[in-house]
Amino acid sequence: MGGTLAEAMARAGHDDIVVIERSAERRAELEGQGHASAEDVAAVAGADVILLVVKPQDVATVLPQLAASVDAGATVVSLAAGVRNATIEAALPETVGVVRAMPNTPAVIGRGMFGVSPGSRVPADRLEAVVDLLGAGGEVVVVDESHQDAVTAVSGSGPAYLFHLAEHMIAAGVEGGLDPQDARTLTVQTLVGAAELLAGSDESPEELRRRVTSPNGTTHAAITTFDQHGVGEGIRAGVLAAIARSAELG
Numbered sequence: 533m534g535g536t537l538a539e540a541m542a543r544a545g546h547d548d549i550v551v552i553e554r555s556a557e558r559r560a561e562l563e564g565q566g567h568a569s570a571e572d573v574a575a576v577a578g579a580d581v582i583l584l585v586v587k588p589q590d591v592a593t594v595l596p597q598l599a600a601s602v603d604a605g606a607t608v609v610s611l612a613a614g615v616r617n618a619t620i621e622a623a624l625p626e627t628v629g630v631v632r633a634m635p636n637t638p639a640v641i642g643r644g645m646f647g648v649s650p651g652s653r654v655p656a657d658r659l660e661a662v663v664d665l666l667g668a669g670g671e672v673v674v675v676d677e678s679h680q681d682a683v684t685a686v687s688g689s690g691p692a693y694l695f696h697l698a699e700h701m702i703a704a705g706v707e708g709g710l711d712p713q714d715a716r717t718l719t720v721q722t723l724v725g726a727a728e729l730l731a732g733s734d735e736s737p738e739e740l741r742r743r744v745t746s747p748n749g750t751t752h753a754a755i756t757t758f759d760q761h762g763v764g765e766g767i768r769a770g771v772l773a774a775i776a777r778s779a780e781l782g
């Protein structure tokens with residue numbers, strides 16, 4: 533995710549990014565992509581905005597290193613699922629602002645979705661700067677922090693749900709006799725077209741679905757079978773499990 537964001541920000545014209553990465557191999561890779569890199573967290577000294585993109589389980593290890601080197605007046609943006617602003621604020625000097633942000637991987641093509649929640653000590657202009665910066669990777673909504681677990685489950689993990697749907701549509705197409713490349717092309721263009729139709733429409737997804745569904749036709753056969761298999765309920769239960777896991781990670 534850190535590499536994805538660095539790429540998106542570089543593409544948007546930010547030429548002052550330093551990627552802190554402990555693996556020499558990965559550092560070489562990132563430098564190959566045009567990013568300056570450093571090995572030590574101490575390299576955050578002098579930075580205005582710091583994106584913290586380690587796994588939630590690693591946040592506690594990195595925070596003391598960050599606290600030792602971060603500039604007074606800097607803003608730390610944490611992208612770690614579940615980890616609360618208050619936890620990060622407590623570990624950093626009081627002059628350092630904290631923002632919690634939840635990205636998703638389509639940020640790599642500038643089509644990401646970010647849910648952003650300011651902590652208790654971020655002035656409006658700093659929050660605006662963070663929103664602008666993340667905007668390089670896609671859309672940004674500012675939400676109350678109490679909604680972050682739901683944001684994580686809907687948009688943070690969401691791309692995986694669509695990829696999972698694509699896996700099964702492609703597999704079924706192949707089972708129905710298509711060659712794998714055709715099954716992929718048909719599936720991908722259908723998902724892209726349907727998503728863009730939904731994005732550009734004032735209609736609800738239910739209504740758009742109804743318009744595809746001819747009486748007693750093929751879509752009706754598919755949706756009835758989905759219902760018999762509890763697909764809709766399964767999706768809702770899965771997203772709720774992701775909300776619970778996000779809360780647990782915090």
Ligand SMILES: NC(=O)C1=CN([C@@H]2O[C@H](COP(=O)(O)OP(=O)(O)OC[C@H]3O[C@@H](n4cnc5c(N)ncnc54)[C@H](OP(=O)(O)O)[C@@H]3O)[C@@H](O)[C@H]2O)C=CC1
Nearest residue numbers: 533534554585586587588590594611612613635636637688
């Ligand atoms: N993947 C996704 O779609 C999304 C991820 N996120 C959040 O982004 C964060 C990162 O996730 P993801 O990119 O999937 O995880 P990865 O494990 O791929 O990336 C985490 C990186 O942090 C590095 N790291 C860990 N500890 C340190 C340290 N002490 N100093 C320097 N580098 C360190 C790791 O290095 P090493 O390999 O050496 O351990 C690794 O390169 C998570 O908190 C996740 O919740 C949020 C939304 C979406």
Ligand SMILES: O=C(O)[C@@H]1CCC=N1
Nearest residue numbers: 613684687688689690
């Ligand atoms: O799976 C995860 O925990 C991270 C957070 C959202 C997407 N990936």
